[in-house]
Amino acid sequence: xxxxxxxxxxxxxxxxxxxxxxxxxxxxxxxxxxxxxxxxxxxxxxxxxxxxxxxxxxxxxxxxxxxxxxxxxxxxxxxxxxxxxxxxxxxxxxxxxxxxxxxxxxxxxxxxxxxxxxxxxxxxxxxxxxxxxxxxxxxxxxxxxxxxxxxxxxxxxxxxxxxxxxxxxxxxxxxxxxxxxxxxxxxxxxxxxxxxxxxxxxxxxxxxxxxxxxxxxxxxxxxxxxxxxxxxxxxxxxxxxxxxxxxxxxxxxxxxxxxxxxxxxxxxxxxxxxxxxxxxxxxxxxxxxxxxxxxxxxxxxxxxxxxxxxxxxxxxxxxxxxxxxxxxxxxxxxxxxxxxxxxxxxxxxxxxxxxxxxxxxxxxxxxxxxxxxxxxxxxxxxxxxxxxxxxxxxxxxxxxxxxxxxxxxxxxxxxxxxxxxxxxxxxxxxxxxxxxxxxxxxxxxxxxxxxxxxxxxxxxxxxxxxxxxxxxxxxxxxxxxxxxxxxxxxxxxxxxxxxxxxxxxxxxxxxxxxxxxxxxxxxxxxxxxxxxxxxxxxxxxxxxxxxxxxxxxxxxxxxxxxxxxxxxxxxxxxxxxxxxxxxxxxxxxxxxxxxxxxxxxxxxxxxxxxxxxxxxxxxxxxxxxxxxxxxxxxxxxxxxxxxxxxxxxxxxxxxxxxxxxxxxxxxxxxxxxxxxxxxxxxxxxxxxxxxxxxxxxxxxx
Numbered sequence: 001x002x003x004x005x006x007x008x009x010x011x012x013x014x015x016x017x018x019x020x021x022x023x024x025x026x027x028x029x030x031x032x033x034x035x036x037x038x039x040x041x042x043x044x045x046x047x048x049x050x051x052x053x054x055x056x057x058x059x060x061x062x063x064x065x066x067x068x069x070x071x072x073x074x075x076x077x078x079x080x081x082x083x084x085x086x087x088x089x090x091x092x093x094x095x096x097x098x099x100x101x102x103x104x105x106x107x108x109x110x111x112x113x114x115x116x117x118x119x120x121x122x123x124x125x126x127x128x129x130x131x132x133x134x135x136x137x138x139x140x141x142x143x144x145x146x147x148x149x150x151x152x153x154x155x156x157x158x159x160x161x162x163x164x165x166x167x168x169x170x171x172x173x174x175x176x177x178x179x180x181x182x183x184x185x186x187x188x189x190x191x192x193x194x195x196x197x198x199x200x201x202x203x204x205x206x207x208x209x210x211x212x213x214x215x216x217x218x219x220x221x222x223x224x225x226x227x228x229x230x231x232x233x234x235x236x237x238x239x240x241x242x243x244x245x246x247x248x249x250x251x252x253x254x255x256x257x258x259x260x261x262x263x264x265x266x267x268x269x270x271x272x273x274x275x276x277x278x279x280x281x282x283x284x285x286x287x288x289x290x291x292x293x294x295x296x297x298x299x300x301x302x303x304x305x306x307x308x309x310x311x312x313x314x315x316x317x318x319x320x321x322x323x324x325x326x327x328x329x330x331x332x333x334x335x336x337x338x339x340x341x342x343x344x345x346x347x348x349x350x351x352x353x354x355x356x357x358x359x360x361x362x363x364x365x366x367x368x369x370x371x372x373x374x375x376x377x378x379x380x381x382x383x384x385x386x387x388x389x390x391x392x393x394x395x396x397x398x399x400x401x402x403x404x405x406x407x408x409x410x411x412x413x414x415x416x417x418x419x420x421x422x423x424x425x426x427x428x429x430x431x432x433x434x435x436x437x438x439x440x441x442x443x444x445x446x447x448x449x450x451x452x453x454x455x456x457x458x459x460x461x462x463x464x465x466x467x468x469x470x471x472x473x474x475x476x477x478x479x480x481x482x483x484x485x486x487x488x489x490x491x492x493x494x495x496x497x498x499x500x501x502x503x504x505x506x507x508x509x510x511x512x513x514x515x516x517x518x519x520x521x522x523x524x525x526x527x528x529x530x531x532x533x534x535x536x537x538x539x540x541x542x543x544x545x546x547x548x549x550x551x552x553x554x555x556x557x558x559x560x561x562x563x564x565x566x567x568x569x570x571x572x573x574x575x576x577x578x579x580x581x582x583x584x585x586x587x588x589x590x591x592x593x594x595x596x597x598x599x600x601x602x603x604x605x606x607x608x609x610x611x612x613x614x615x616x617x618x619x620x621x622x623x624x625x626x627x628x629x630x631x632x633x634x635x636x637x638x639x640x641x642x643x644x645x646x647x648x649x650x651x652x653x654x655x656x657x658x659x660x661x662x663x664x665x666x667x668x669x670x671x672x673x674x675x676x677x678x679x680x681x682x683x684x685x686x687x688x689x690x691x692x693x694x695x696x697x698x699x700x701x
């Protein structure tokens with residue numbers, strides 16, 4: 001039994017999947033019917049049975065997956081399949097063509113691209129056009145000559161940057177390396193794969209962490225190793241880099257330069273190559289832009305670093321204004337954000353590329369946080385004179401999202417979990433926040449890197465890991481860093497299965513508590529107490545349910561009862577009190593919340609004035625909010641929140657938030673509404689509430 005092209009593609013997806021593969025996903029990706037998918041799955045199962053492997057598994061109609069035994073053995077069997085049976089995606093074809101162009105010193109022609117990607121001339125030509133656009137983005141030019149073929153012209157620094165991106169795509173794609181045995185100069189020299197050189201190079205990088213006084217993320221070490229592979233390959237071809245003298249002087253005094261020097265000495269020793277000062281500075285720039293799990297570096301820095309700390313504070317301030325929240329532990333947030341923004345700054349400064357595979361997930365699952373972050377990062381864009389790409393914004397949004405979820409959750413914890421994450425602080429913290437909200441009876445004791453987990457012992461009951469990992473005695477579940485609804489259901493089912501498994505060797509926790517109560521007190525109804533203790537410590541599937549947070553639309557909050565008109569108020573305090581009356585009347589807030597809003601302005605200044613003429617007074621949820629709400633007050637005459645012209649207010653929208661997140665959708669819709677001057681004209685000139693209500697409805701979708 002052999003596999004055709006489509007079945008081979010589907011099998012590779014199943015082998016590489018860290019989550020369930022759904023039929024809907026396959027039909028959408030391949031453009032085939034569900035019936036065809038089921039036919040292909042049967043064909044794969046027949047092939048697996050022929051090879052004496054466990055067939056495809058299914059989980060309660062949620063999706064398909066392969067056993068670990070099958071995943072482990074399939075790649076070796078698939079190497080025996082003919083190469084034409086694997087269908088490269090367009091992204092993969094573009095990657096292969098890009099590598100061919102940037103590594104082949106011999107003449108390269110269209111037929112070489114066709115042979116490499118196994119597609120027609122027309123398809124290869126379309127793929128080449130995409131490659132050309134990527135080259136242009138890096139200020140590189142593709143020249144063609146009938147005798148010499150295609151040649152990439154431009155700065156060596158830019159070539160390496162693009163080549164690193166392409167090679168990262170290949171060396172993190174099992175389908176392109178292990179399974180299909182793709183051969184090209186940068187991955188294979190004679191009979192030895194340069195892929196195998198990544199392991200010793202990774203160790204070289206790990207060895208300089210004490211000099212850097214940081215722990216680099218696992219992902220960062222992988223990417224740095226790939227960039228050093230690129231450097232070695234280019235040096236072997238006598239392609240050397242030349243940096244600006246001012247840039248070299250700027251980086252040569254850093255701790256990272258010392259580490260880069262040590263790395264270069266190791267590379268020279270192992271690979272018999274000579275690295276110039278320019279190459280050492282090139283490595284330094286990449287180290288400066290590397291993401292870390294933690295840092296021992298003191299708070300004191302040069303003028304550039306101190307300016308960056310000011311920028312971090314400004315970004316947090318802007319985020320609080322746009323999100324209408326107040327972070328309780330702001331200094332801790334700023335320190336965590338600085339730890340991430342420092343390498344972001346150097347990546348922007350030295351054009352070090354970064355790819356965030358979670359960007360799309362962040363935009364989909366946390367659209368409001370992403371949007372607010374994008375508006376709040378202008379201080380660092382001003383400092384660098386560069387726009388932050390979405391991949392960088394997504395990382396910052398993950399930091400804010402994690403901090404917004406950071407709160408003490410009530411309840412007794414009956415289990416301990418740890419998160420193993422190779423992607424850094426922001427990623428692990430946002431996953432921690434999601435799990436804490438989902439599993440309220442499980443204490444997430446911390447987040448560690450893969451290396452920390454392997455080298456240490458932890459007293460835990462569950463392990464959640466963002467990459468496959470094994471543990472001898474503790475159950476491990478591989479999860480996505482950004483949890484979808486399906487991911488959450490999968491986690492709950494997994495926890496239920498573990499908690500419902502009897503363990504005769506352990507005395508039930510409820511029995512222990514019962515004996516302690518008997519020893520120190522009187523029990524009126526022993527059976528009722530035992531039932532409640534069993535329910536608390538041995539939760540049934542009904543107690544493990546996903547809490548769904550409904551985020552109200554703008555028109556759910558602003559309507560006939562919460563909109564007011566007034567001629568004027570005596571001062572800004574009276575304006576806040578008047579604007580709050582609808583929420584007070586409906587008992588959505590208490591009078592203490594009004595006092596808290598006024599005190600915030602007295603203590604912090606007129607920060608609630610978000611734009612000329614517009615103020616959004618608010619305080620923390622615990623200061624008197626009962627349910628989420630908004631109320632709008634339009635004044636005919638402005639009321640001053642300070643002596644400055646920009647603090648003269650005609651429109652007040654009081655916000656009562658129950659947490660850091662529930663109000664964000666309505667707030668985003670309000671922000672869109674207020675950003676248009678014609679909408680403000682309608683609000684300021686309207687004589688009927690209906691005019692504003694229609695406007696609110698227009699933006700509530």
